[in-house]
Amino acid sequence: MPEHIAGTSDLRGDCSRCFGLCCVALPFAASADFAFDKSAGKPCVNLRGDHRCGIHAELRPKGFTGCTVYDCFGAGQKVSQITFGGRDWRTGSKADARRMFEVFPVVRQLHELLRYMAEALTLPAVRPLRGELRALREETERLTRLAPEELATLDVAAHREDVSQLLLRASESARAGVRGKRKDRRGADLLGARLKGADLRGISLRGACLIAADLTGADLRGADLIGADLRDADLTDADLTGAFFLTQPQVDAARGSAGTRLPGSVTRPVHWAAGR
Structure with missing residues (x-):
């Protein structure tokens, strides 16, 4: 995403700093988006030993449109390099690998919320809400840096609801200037x-x-x-x-x-x- 949204440089997936977590941790089912079934925690057969996709240039023609429209919002590198300190799931313990796959979707949700709040802060009409937005953004960032054990038990749904309510208020403020009843x-x-x-x-x-x-x-x-x-x-x-x-x-x-x-x-x- 363009750099002009402040605070988003770490909210884009960087596969070079990730251990292919989206290709392992997440499940998918054979459909118009994926060519076959894959269970959570099982590496995709297209994942190479260097954590890169072996068919990246041919994902759409080979039936993996779902992969081309996925973004971890930077959660992959956060979990790989910070939460687990660069420990690779291939070479680490099985317990570490299971926990890594467990917390990746949690951090992904938190990073998505950070992305929305960063954009909300750029909307001129939400100036009165900026203090609340910044405070909740800081709290969300703090949560992304919790230890693996804490992330695994985090009530991310409750936190997401708090953020959603604030984003709803921001949306109403931003759309208030549009003429006519919407x-x-x-x-x-x-x-x-x-x-x-x-x-x-x-x-x-x-x-x-x-x-x-x-x-x-x-x-x-x-x-x-x-x-x-x-x-x-x-x-x-x-x-x-x-x-x-x-x-x-x-x-x-x-x-x-x-x-x-x-x-x-x-x-x-x-x-x-x-x-x-």
Whole structure:
């Protein structure tokens, strides 16, 4: 993600400093996103001995689209290099490996929250909330540095709820300036919805299901897209200028074009140009 969002340099996955944790710790099932089943804690057959993916350049054609739209938000290198001090799960004890796989998803959730709070702090309208945001961001960062045993028992759901409530207030403040009454579509089921050219300015789409939705030419300026499922959504020529809490994995999972206008917090996926 672009560096202009302050405090995000460590919130991007850096595979060179990670022990391939997402390729081992996480499970996946044979589907449109993955070519076969894999259980949690079992290394993917494509993972090489140097912790790199053996088919990285061919993930999409080989049926691993799910891998191309995943981001650990920097949790991989945090767990590998800080939580476990550079101890490799391949060469360490089995107990260390099990605990590493256990805490990785926890730290990933915390890092995702850090990413959202970093963006919220850049929104001019949330100035009155910046003190609370900074305090909660510092507490979240502290939690990411707990010992493995503490991370394993952390009530991350409760902490996530605290952060979510504050981010909701930030969202309401940021969208308050949009003219006209905006319908709240939080958690809405918009699977395959026909929203071509729709005026969705300043709308809340938090957690909405937009899988395969037609958003061609839609106006999503200033919309809240936190947690929205954009898999295979058509964003061709859509305007997402100023949309916030939009992450790179969400954009990577959608379809778009050269005419799609994106906020500065994300980059245009390479596969869009190829029409895949």
